Amino acid sequence: MTNTSDCIIDDPIEVRKNKRASLLAAGREPYARRFNVMAYTKDLEQRYANLADGESTEDEYSIAGRIMAIRDQGKIAFLVVRDSTGDIQVFCRIDALGEDAFCELKELDLGDWVGVRGTILRTRRGQLSIAPSSVELLTKSLRPLPEKFHGLADKETRYRQRYVDLIMNPEVRASFEARFKIVAALRSEAQKRGFVEVETPMLHPIPGGATARPFVTHHNALDKDFYLRVAPELNLKRLLVGGFERVFEINRSFRNEGMDYSHNPEFTMLEAYQAFGDYASIAEFAKELIQAACLAANESLLIEYQGKQINLGAQWEQRSMISLVSEATNEDTSFARSLEDLQDMAKRYDIEPLTGWGKGKLITELYEKLVEPRIIGPTFVTEHPLETSPLAKKKAGDPNLTDRFELVICGKEYANGFSELNDPVDQQERFAAQVAAKAAGDDEAMGYDEDYIRALEYGMPPAGGVGIGIDRLVMLLTNEASIRDVLLFPHMRDET
Numbered sequence: 001m002t003n004t005s006d007c008i009i010d011d012p013i014e015v016r017k018n019k020r021a022s023l024l025a026a027g028r029e030p031y032a033r034r035f036n037v038m039a040y041t042k043d044l045e046q047r048y049a050n051l052a053d054g055e056s057t058e059d060e061y062s063i064a065g066r067i068m069a070i071r072d073q074g075k076i077a078f079l080v081v082r083d084s085t086g087d088i089q090v091f092c093r094i095d096a097l098g099e100d101a102f103c104e105l106k107e108l109d110l111g112d113w114v115g116v117r118g119t120i121l122r123t124r125r126g127q128l129s130i131a132p133s134s135v136e137l138l139t140k141s142l143r144p145l146p147e148k149f150h151g152l153a154d155k156e157t158r159y160r161q162r163y164v165d166l167i168m169n170p171e172v173r174a175s176f177e178a179r180f181k182i183v184a185a186l187r188s189e190a191q192k193r194g195f196v197e198v199e200t201p202m203l204h205p206i207p208g209g210a211t212a213r214p215f216v217t218h219h220n221a222l223d224k225d226f227y228l229r230v231a232p233e234l235n236l237k238r239l240l241v242g243g244f245e246r247v248f249e250i251n252r253s254f255r256n257e258g259m260d261y262s263h264n265p266e267f268t269m270l271e272a273y274q275a276f277g278d279y280a281s282i283a284e285f286a287k288e289l290i291q292a293a294c295l296a297a298n299e300s301l302l303i304e305y306q307g308k309q310i311n312l313g314a315q316w317e318q319r320s321m322i323s324l325v326s327e328a329t330n331e332d333t334s335f336a337r338s339l340e341d342l343q344d345m346a347k348r349y350d351i352e353p354l355t356g357w358g359k360g361k362l363i364t365e366l367y368e369k370l371v372e373p374r375i376i377g378p379t380f381v382t383e384h385p386l387e388t389s390p391l392a393k394k395k396a397g398d399p400n401l402t403d404r405f406e407l408v409i410c411g412k413e414y415a416n417g418f419s420e421l422n423d424p425v426d427q428q429e430r431f432a433a434q435v436a437a438k439a440a441g442d443d444e445a446m447g448y449d450e451d452y453i454r455a456l457e458y459g460m461p462p463a464g465g466v467g468i469g470i471d472r473l474v475m476l477l478t479n480e481a482s483i484r485d486v487l488l489f490p491h492m493r494d495e496t
Contacts, residue, residue, distance in 0.1 A: 282464030360385025
């Protein structure tokens with residue numbers, strides 16, 4: 001028969017719960033209300049960089065953090081306490097703390113949050129430390145941290161329990177701190193160039209702004225289905241109609257599609273629209289934003305991504321999609337070819353054409369299969385087919401193509417922009433084509449937005465617009481291979 005008390009002793013969570021109960025029984029609070037933090041580890045390291053080995057000071061500070069290591073040596077004990085800026089050693093002595101406080105110190109566990117008051121010294125071995133006059137328990141940790149030498153290595157667990165990942169893997173924090181700098185730089189650079197930051201709704205009555213499968217939700221008060229936005233584009237362009245000349249939004253958008261190393265169902269974009277510009281001017285703006293973000297994260301425009309050297313300060317190429325595909329196939333791949341020719345060409349490259357695909361879609365599929373993955377340096381791929389660009393202005397002199405670009409680096413798209421379609425009659429026809437495609441089974445096609453047509457009928461100035469995928473950009477600028485490594489809480493399948 002199993003002894004219940006033995007089970008409790010063997011269960012580290014139960015042991016910690018018993019410690020919590022003992023504290024409460026003794027009238028002590030295991031979860032403090034507040035603590036006055038006077039300094040952080042990084043500041044102390046800089047302030048006392050020249051303190052000699054073995055030298056002490058009378059300078060007193062209070063710090064707070066989580067216990068990451070404990071070493072008990074009888075009448076002295078060493079704690080390693082981690083705050084938001086780094087680790088510092090706490091050099092505890094029984095004669096400084098008193099016998100009762102020292103005994104209480106030995107009841108602390110790894111993971112507990114403590115507040116420490118004491119003076120700064122550097123040990124004879126050169127370790128900057130704080131010699132405490134008091135150590136106060138701020139929060140009792142009931143669940144043990146992962147084993148010190150193995151840590152939290154399993155990626156699924158790391159993504160699911162990001163809070164533990166951040167505790168055990170300090171380098172993870174660095175990636176997210178870089179993300180925060182990137183977003184701040186994008187915002188600052190846009191504002192510096194006269195763009196006004198706005199907010200638009202996340203709930204849309206009609207899915208639009210991009211070809212993507214939307215999430216559907218229900219508004220109980222209106223008894224009507226709404227869609228989580230797939231893009232903020234149409235609302236931002238309504239603002240151009242209203243007289244705002246330069247607008248941008250750093251937005252959360254949602255697409256009910258697959259998850260992989262470069263896709264998450266909710267993601268962050270920057271979208272910007274510039275009245276009286278075109279796809280060329282907005283491409284230059286996107287370049288300036290990305291360079292500013294790169295400097296904020298890396299202090300250099302020369303970066304490495306997954307073993308490839310990328311110079312964002314060098315010339316950014318500009319190539320048309322058809323010229324790139326023709327080069328890759330070593331034959332003409334343009335609208336001069338018959339539909340049957342392009343279908344046969346697609347099949348030769350293991351692309352099975354679907355019913356309803358026109359020449360533009362086939363050329364785009366060939367590009368995505370043969371060209372995009374092989375582009376390394378920053379390249380604006382221009383002149384996309386009209387068929388796959390329902391919101392872009394037609395290219396002058398060639399109605400099969402549009403004034404559109406995608407920015408590709410290391411085989412991935414980072415920005416998509418174009419000269420905005422502002423002809424309401426043309427837009428009406430393209431919406432109708434999208435509705436027909438949806439009726440034919442394309443669940444990514446856009447809906448017919450009558451109010452947007454009405455807005456265009458009031459007149460939208462010529463404009464250029466761009467969307468920049470922030471999650472992917474952070475991946476590039478922090479050399480992370482998976483989108484889950486740049487999202488604090490990526491979507492995961494249910495735990496089994």
